[in-house]
Each structure stands twice: as C-alpha cells, then as structure tokens.
Amino acid sequence: MSLVVKFPGVTNVAYDIRTGVITRIKFFPDKLAKEEAIAHFGQDYIVTRYAFDPCVGDEDSEPLYESPDGPLLSVEYRARGIAISVGYKDLVTKISYVDGPIGSTKARCK
DSSP states (O other): OOHHHHSOEEEEEEEOTTTOOEEEEEEEESSOBHHHHHHHHOSOOEEEEEEEOTTSOOTTOOOEEEOTTOSEEEEEEGGGTEEEEEOGGGBEEEEEEOSSOSSBSSOTTO
C-alpha cells in the first residue's frame, strides 16, 4: 500500500549512485497523528526514546542512541524496517524505511 496515496506529504529517496541501491527512504507527512499511523501499520510496534549522541557525528549528521528519558520518540516496526518519528502533539514528523535500528543502544562515550 502506498503511503503517498493514503497520507499526503513529501518523500525523499537516497541511493548510492555507484550501485543504484536505495539506501534510505524518508516520508514527511503533511499532518498525521501517531494513532493514525499505528492504525495503518498495525499493533506490532515498540516505542523507543532516543537522545543525540554527543560523542559522535559532525555538522551533517546527528547520531542517536537509545535513552529512557531521551527527547525523541520513535514508534518502530523493526522487523519491517519502519521507524516513525513522533513530535509535538503526537504528530508524525517522519516515517523512515531503514535497514536496521535508527540509533545505537548506548552513547559511544558512556
């Protein structure tokens, strides 16, 4: 099922120009509530909180790590490679199609 038809928004696709392999797909819905996304994708999710990893990265990247009190909330369907970023008023800010966890299990310098 296409998200673009069900939910309007912008989709970004990144790929490796040498291999032609898609490396990342991100969808930014115009207005989508967390509960609507869960109704669409199903109940087999986990909720993970993330924080920015102060030990790694540069101005072009923002590595994340799992943190029980982290400011970033993600609804994840890890077996299917779907991570839903949830922001203010429980609105979905981004749906990412990924090939693994979106962050590490702990900060690199801890």
